[in-house]
Amino acid sequence: MVRSHKLLLAACAALAVFSTSALADDPVVAKVGTLEIHQSELNLAMANLDPQFAQMPEAQKKVAALSGAIDVKLLAGEAKSEGLENDPAFKERMAFIKDRELHNAFFKKYVVDTTTDAEVKARYDKEIAALPKEKEVHARHILVKTEAEAKAIIKELDAGKDFATLAKEHSTDPSKSDGGDLGYFTKGRMVPEFEKAAFALKPGTYTETPVKTQFGYHIIKVEDVRDAPPPAYDDVKDQVRQLVMRDKYLALLEKAKTTEKVDILDPELKKGYDAINQPKQQAAPAPAPDAAAAPKP
Template sequence: MFRPTFVAAAALAVAVSFQAPAFAQDDAIVAKIGSVEIHQSDLDTAIANLSQQYQQLPEDQRKIAALSQLVDIKLVAKQAEQAGLQNSEDFKKRMAYLQERELHNAYLRDQFDKLKPEEVKARYEKEVASLPKEEEVHARHILVKTEDEAKEIIKQLDGGKDFVELAKEKSEDSSKSDGGDLGYFTKGRMVPEFEQAAFTLGKGAYTKTPVKSQFGWHVIKVEDKRDAQPPAFDQVEPQVRQIVMQEKYSQIIENAKKDQTVEIMDETLRKGYEDMTKGE
């Protein structure tokens, strides 16, 4: 497993939308409102900007929802223009903010589109190389209700009985169908009594005395010991890619700040801003 700080970083998301609509080459007209045409590209943009609840809908329903919103927007926007609302200072300020936000998003899309697969793989390998060595064991067990039952199983093992067959026959754990196989695990994954016994045993050895836990009495066999394996790259590639994107975003902001002075007059806002951006 990646260390907690690395996993936590994977949950961070840059607070912008990186999804841009894929415009059709043939920008067909899909609807008209009077003489105003609604093109496929307009619909694609509307679909890309649907709220999260609409994004969960099937594709056909998403298109209908987006078209419905688009028609409503254009109808009301026409009335707003006739009322002259586009000339108000409040509207102009909002449009300036929206333009800058979209430029911010467009620049990030451009930068992240240039992200190479080898950059993501290199970041993964860097993290894997920094992980501390941790032992893990591959164990089997046979779980029974009483100590006497466990002692009898150990006696049969001493007499040459096969552990897997005994587990299938005697164990009361859900792993019995797999011969008591618990797979590989690291410390902290099992109850203390079980864990202590498993990590004390050598490879190929089984417990010579029953091990008691809250679940009953165990007979444990260690099949293998090795250094814990990190998750395969294919399993964590999306998370690693997100980390690289977050790091690139932080670098973009840092570089931008070198050319500009950020000055915040309000003391409370200044302190809050500095606290929030401390890790960038």
């Protein structure tokens, strides 16, 4: 699956060149001798600018792209005058580029242009329905340096003192300003000792003894326990779209392989090719976004 996803991303990236089609009104923006540079060529040059130009103002990017296009025309003219376009190596490269661009055109026509919002939403709903339920807790904590301090705070809690107020007064954790509130978190987001204690508590209860971690001593209170909500559609729709397009892309490849036999003559290359082209397993659920979760205490 990793390979297929990389293939899809590569195909998408290649469309940066392909997708800038010739304009119906395609004015000449510059001339190099008898050669003309049209707006469509400038658009292509801009689409292929090095990433280092990404943060530049639009006007500067256009100038950089035009400069590059002029350089290309200048040396391309020299190359033609020397007959390099008839060089066998050049012809081989151009044949490869042609095949690659035809691949990209086919990909755009039958994958990119056919993938609808309705398909993406349906795939999202399917993946969400298949996700296993996962518990998450909403907890607060008070972090202090010594066990004696923690035990003294627990006594104050036992006497009826407010947890959030005590957190603001005593905690050394940045969450103290929010009354020790860590928000909701699932298993795997906190250090093991803290996590074990938090998930063992019932809503409204706190640890009766200090919990020691590498950060110090904690008193933990659980406010709520619930099933973790799935990632919101708007947060993952781009990732889900990639899944839909990946499956369409793989289906196109598999169909093509039924009509065109792939025969690899080199044994080592065949072994490597077969290893990365095993029958594809069912797609994994759409990953949740790296949403900011409660910091480790």
